[in-house]
Amino acid sequence: MKKGFWKRFGKRVAVVALAAGATFTLAACSSSGSSSSSGGKTKITILQGKVENNKQFKQIAKQYEKTHKNVTIEVTSIGGGTDYDPVLKTRISSGNSPTIFSLAGPADVKQFKAYEADLSNTKTAKAAQPGVLSAVKSDGKTVGLPFNVEGYGFVYNKKVFEKAGIDPQSLTTVDKLQAAVQQLDAQKDQLGIKGVFALPGKEAWIMSDHLLNLYLAQDYNGNAQTLYKSKSMKFSKNADMKTMLDLQKKYSIKPVMQMDYSAQVNQYFSQGKTAMIQQGDWIYPTVEGIDKTFAQNDIGMIPIPVPGEEGKLPVGTSLYWAVNKRKDAKEQKAAKDFLDWLYTSKEGKKAVVNKLHYVPAYKGYDNLKMSDPLTSVVYDYEQKGQTTGWVFPGYTGTAWDPDVAQPNLQKYLSGKQSWDKTVKNMTDGWAKQQNK
Numbered sequence: 251m252k253k254g255f256w257k258r259f260g261k262r263v264a265v266v267a268l269a270a271g272a273t274f275t276l277a278a279c280s281s282s283g284s285s286s287s288s289g290g291k292t293k294i295t296i297l298q299g300k301v302e303n304n305k306q307f308k309q310i311a312k313q314y315e316k317t318h319k320n321v322t323i324e325v326t327s328i329g330g331g332t333d334y335d336p337v338l339k340t341r342i343s344s345g346n347s348p349t350i351f352s353l354a355g356p357a358d359v360k361q362f363k364a365y366e367a368d369l370s371n372t373k374t375a376k377a378a379q380p381g382v383l384s385a386v387k388s389d390g391k392t393v394g395l396p397f398n399v400e401g402y403g404f405v406y407n408k409k410v411f412e413k414a415g416i417d418p419q420s421l422t423t424v425d426k427l428q429a430a431v432q433q434l435d436a437q438k439d440q441l442g443i444k445g446v447f448a449l450p451g452k453e454a455w456i457m458s459d460h461l462l463n464l465y466l467a468q469d470y471n472g473n474a475q476t477l478y479k480s481k482s483m484k485f486s487k488n489a490d491m492k493t494m495l496d497l498q499k500k501y502s503i504k505p506v507m508q509m510d511y512s513a514q515v516n517q518y519f520s521q522g523k524t525a526m527i528q529q530g531d532w533i534y535p536t537v538e539g540i541d542k543t544f545a546q547n548d549i550g551m552i553p554i555p556v557p558g559e560e561g562k563l564p565v566g567t568s569l570y571w572a573v574n575k576r577k578d579a580k581e582q583k584a585a586k587d588f589l590d591w592l593y594t595s596k597e598g599k600k601a602v603v604n605k606l607h608y609v610p611a612y613k614g615y616d617n618l619k620m621s622d623p624l625t626s627v628v629y630d631y632e633q634k635g636q637t638t639g640w641v642f643p644g645y646t647g648t649a650w651d652p653d654v655a656q657p658n659l660q661k662y663l664s665g666k667q668s669w670d671k672t673v674k675n676m677t678d679g680w681a682k683q684q685n686k
Contacts, residue, residue, distance in 0.1 A: 259645040292584040297338060297348035299569055300397065301329025301547045302536055306605050313601065321584050335647065338362075349577055349585045353394045353570045355385050357647030366393035367575035367582055377612040385474050385643055386570045394570030395589055398608035399523060401565040401628035402530030403458055403553045403638070410434070410441050411524045418526075418552050424493060424561050431501050436524050445503035446525045448518040451663050452510040454656030456528060457495065463642040463656065464556045464564060465491040472639020476568075481603040483680035488673045490557050498528065499663060507664050516540060528554065529625035534607050538622070551627045559638050564633040566640025567611055645680075654679035 298307065311323035326348070328334045334352060342365065343349050352597035353359055359366070368391040369375050375383065375392045379399075386394030404418075411418050414434055423426045434446045450456055469484035470476045477483075486527035499506055503518060514535050518524045520540040531551065553563045573585045592598040593612050602608045604621045609628045620626040631637055645651050658675045661667035 274655045277510045278317055287643055290320065292321050292580055294321060294350060294581065294585050294588060295352045296325045297326055297350040297352070298325065298350070298533070298571075299329055299354070301327045302532060303327070303606055305402045305545045306535065306601075309597075310592065310601050310605060313597070317597075318587075319593075321512065321588070323588065333652075346572055347576060349574050349581055350589070351572050351574065352397075353386060353572050354647045355474055355643030356566065357645075359386055359388050359393060361647070362572065363388060363393075365572070365574050365585075367573040367578055367669070369393060369395055369573060369586065369589075372586050374524060374612065377594055377614055379613060380565055381613055382596075384612045385567070386572075388580055394572050395651045396567040396611035397569045397571065397595070398602070398606070399567055399611045399628065399632065400530055400566060400609065401551075401563045401631060402528070403551050403552045404526040404547060404561055405519065405529045405533065405624065406526035407443075407519070407524070408548045410522070413437075413441055414525075418550060421552060422555055424490075424555050424557065427555050431497060432536055435501050441525070442522065443525055444518065444523045445499040447456040447503070447623060448509060448514045448524040448527050449497045449498040449502040450507045450509040450511050450523060451499075451506035451660065452508060453514075454660050455651075456511070457659045457663070458651055458655040459642040460530070461491065461495065461554075461645060461657075463560070464494075464554060464638075467564070467638055467641045468498070470559060470644075472641060473592040473640050474639075474644035477641045479645035481510050481632060481681065481684045485673055486556070488669075490509065492669050494554065494556075495659075496664065507660070520544065531607070531609065531622075532627050534622045545622070549623055553631075554641060556638075562636050562638045563628065564640060565628060565632055565637040568643060568646075570652055648683060649685045654683075 272352055285644060290595075296307070296311075304325070307327065309327045311325050315322060328337045335358070338348075347365065347656045351362075351365075353362065353366075366388065370392040372395070374395045378396065382396050383394070386392060389443065406418050412511045414437055416430050416433060422429055431446050434441065434443075438445070441656075446521065462574075464491040465487040466477065466483075466485060469486055470480070502526060503509065514527055514620055515536055516528065519527045520546070522539045533626070534545060536652050553561060556562075571589055573582055575582065577585075590605050593610070594614065597619060599610070599615060601620045602610055607625050609620065609632065621627045645655070655676055658667065
């Protein structure tokens, strides 16, 4: 989500970060609604979950301050090994709630409802692409604005594939992928790689969010809200997930259970020691920071072949901006103005595409070209309509993800539990949570 979070995302992301529970009551603190205005300036505090964009967000904040002298912006980024939601809850309970914060999907919308301002009339909400706001509707109001649109698959090393004589675009089925993986593995020494994959078993969200999504989405028409409201969990494609997880584990750099996101992206992929990794377009700034030439010229991304969804890239939104309605009217307006500037002004749009490397979730970007090879892939698949939906935002933010899905998948990956038991525990755990 993420890493694709970082930890949400994917999201979180990364991608995706995970909440401690599906719902809870937030105690209102006397200072939660206090103003951050002083000396004629309004201070906006931002707590956001895309740690890989921390540097860029701070640069954008400084850029905004130069042309908006009456505003100061403080950016704090939570991710890596830290779950986002517990930090947000602590900030709220201590009376230090941020002006702008992140929401990961329907569960977060529900639990942070008391702090979500109505953003329906913002320029940003009105510019949103069809469907991207469905996960952040509350009582008919829009309470979140998408960071961006993201996609993920196998991010690969072009030089390794060229040297092996394999066209990555031809790997459209599981059988073709398996044959290519075996060929790459047989040539490891000549190719200068330590493994075909780098599977970070220590980062359970990469399996529970991004990989699992591929095999749940078909049962829920790629709709996170449908899954979120479901009392039971269909997992009809679980055997296909096992095949893909087993393939990555068998041909990964070892030991997989000790590998984290940083080792996967920074240590192995960015330094040319693996042929491909399961990740998304959000890793580009990290790879670029390590080897700019490699990032610009030698990486690409292909869909993970899923039976029934061949040739489609999973594309969706893992994080949304929310504005704290407990802050005074001036601070709320300043926050909304900043988000409108970021996504709808000429300067802001350039920062979104060129600095953040985001595929925009909004209209009005037709004259801007995606600035890196990974976001270009996501944009191209989106334009061609060759995408599948994300259902994992329907369970990130609920206790099921960190307490049931992740530990059970890690037990299987570490050889401590059968796949059948893993599937049963996951589906039973979902039913138990949803029927409380």
